[in-house]
Amino acid sequence: MNLEKYNKNIQKFMRQILKYRGNDAKKTLEICSEMLIYGTQTAIGIACGFAYYFRGEVSYWLNDNKQFFDNSTKALPYLHQEEEWDLMAECYNRMGISTANGGNAPIAMDYYLNGLKYAELSGVEHIKSLIELNIGILYSSVGRYEEAKEMFCRALTYYRKNKTLKYYDTYMMCVYANLVKTYIRQSLYDKAEKIIKIVKKEHWEGAEDIDRLSLLTIEAIFYHKLGKIENRNKCIKEVSEKISKNMGIIDIFEDFEEYCSMLLETDMDEDFWKAVNTFEPIVKNARMLYFQMQTVTLKLKYYRKNGKGADYLKAAGLFYEYYEIMEKENNAMAKTMLEIRTNLEKANIERKKYEKENKKLHQKSEIDELTQMANRYKLKDYAEQVFADSLEENKSLVVEILDIDYFKEYNDNYGHQAGDKCLIEISDIIKEVASENHGFCARYGGDEFIIIYKDIDIEKANKLGAKLQKKIKESNIEHRFSQVENRVTLSQGICWDIPKEEFKLWDFLHAADIMLYDVKNIGKNNYKVGTIDDSRK
Structure with missing residues (x-):
């Protein structure tokens, strides 16, 4: 994002937005609204594009999916017109994350691949590596393990070359944790164990609490698969002690969902409910329907296992309600994706038309009209x-x-x-x-x-x-x-x-x-x- 190519008013708006983004949502939204009015009145498209983009960003962090997608859909054509490829890549990456969190892997992959395309155009390696990591996570979740490992290796190559990055250990932990999960899914336990040892030795101390908690849930599953009950129980004990409603559980929900599924294969009911009762209100408050459905699914499995018929029927009714809403959301999501593609195609046509006209003007400015020689x-x-x-x-x-x-x-x-x-x-x-x-x-x-x-x-x-x-x-x-x-x-x-x-x-x-x-x-x-x-x- 090169602000120098825009006028002073846009630069002023952007300096204010960059000052407040991430720490004052209300103030950021106010500035975005002012910038949107300015862009509309002056017909300066990129002013509207920036305003919609950062409104979408705030909505993303507030877990307001509807507003996030609405603003992002409006931002993309403007960003495309001005070749703001890095912002487009970030936008698509967030859309991919939101869609994956909504349980729609095919549409999420479409967003990620678009994001990867624009990340490559932007030349910003950090964004590219984040998207590669997310694509790897998606591949692994649907059983395409070799493609997943390839993406994880690409991300690792970038992070290893950039050890001075802020949150370097967090990034490394995230990649390694997902690599371990992939090896476990493939029953390649020796490779999984090797990675766990590397993480504990090189990145454990520099990582965030939530990253350590994520690895502990994965370790518990690893030891459960190997039948090492004592090691597994030790990990479970640590998870139950460390888990808190104040942690960013949503970021590692998939880890907890797999962890709770593993607990259902044990007699550790107390630890199961400790986890479920911790993240259930969090996903509910965040209005993350797919995660709510996954939570109800865990409860259904528990009730069926323990013969709790009344509780099972009650949970099944709730699951059906969620399912109906989910169907509507998926339809809306598909509609949004089509709308984005249509808008971008229109923007692309306009851009090509502008480039053609610009080329004609450029030629006219360099060619003598009478002789068709250079002037x-x-x-x-x-x-x-x-x-x-x-x-x-x-x-x-x-x-x-x-x-x-x-x-x-x-x-x-x-x-x-x-x-x-x-x-x-x-x-x-x-x-x-x-x-x-x-x-x-x-x-x-x-x-x-x-x-x-x-x-x-x-x-x-x-x-x-x-x-x-x-x-x-x-x-x-x-x-x-x-x-x-x-x-x-x-x-x-x-x-x-x-x-x-x-x-x-x-x-x-x-x-x-x-x-x-x-x-x-x-x-x-x-x-x-x-x-x-x-x-x-």
Whole structure:
């Protein structure tokens, strides 16, 4: 996100948003509303885009999924238009997380893959690694273990190279924890144990409490699978002691869901209910329907296992209610995704249209309308670049200035329309000679033209001067008012030299102009080739 390319009002709004985001939701939303009004009134799309994006971000952190998706859907086309790829990547990543938390893996994957595409466009490796991690988690949850491990390895490669990152140990713990879960799901217990030891040794101390709690639940499952009851119970005891409603349980809900499923295979009912009763009100308050359904599913399994028929029926009724709401939410989610795609496609069409128009304007600003040659603006850019290249490569440079002899008399007597036709015919011949020899030509103004060649010897420069004279003669354009011949003729001044540090591009132009002056002094209709030193004699 490069704010320097936007006007001062947008920069001011953005500085305020960046100041309050993450620590004052109310203030952030107020600034976003002001920015949205400004963007609407001034028709500055990116102001609306930023406002919607950060409103969506606040809604995401407040677990308000409806507002998050609504604002993000509106933000994306504006962000796309201004190529704010990093914000688009973050937006899609959050959409993927929210959708995955809603139990819709296919749509979540679609969001993640879009996010990955824009992360690569942005070149921001940190965002890319976060999305790769989330894709890996999703792959692992649906049994595509090899793809999951590939994504985890990509993320690990990035984090290992960036040990100074804030929360480095947390990131490493998260990747490793999901890698351990994948190995457990594959029954590759030796590999899982090896990773657990690495985590305990290298990242345990620097990690957050919630990260340690996550690994403890995974460890408990690991030891349960191995039949190491004592080690398992030790982990369960630690989890029950550390679990708290003040922790960010939602971030590791999947770990707890698997942990509680494991507890159902034991007789440790007290620990099961300690976990369920801790996270149930949290997911309910967060209005995370899929997690609420998963919680009810755990309770249903417990009631069925222990023959609690009345409780089972009550929970089953609640599950059905959640299911009906979930169906509506999934339909709304699919509709949102289609809306995003439609809006982005429209934005893409508009962007391509803008680029096409911009390209036309750019070409128009660099092309002489009459002759379709480069104009003096394009000439300036090209000449400066070719001079620098020739200097660096120690290669020769040829700059030729030429004009039509007695063109004023031609215009005055034949008329401007005929004069324009003459200029077009002459310019076509110049273009032909220049292009055949990999040269560049431009109309400098009026009847004056410039040709530039690179890396040819002085003998070739002479031959090209003579060749152009011959071609003009063969064209035999009538000019009864010329004082040279009864046809159109040219005078050419050509400077050939090898650029040196003390030379400037102007030295070549000045030398070519001197050569042209000499030709005119001896009767025009000719050419002269010389060096910069020759022009100074």
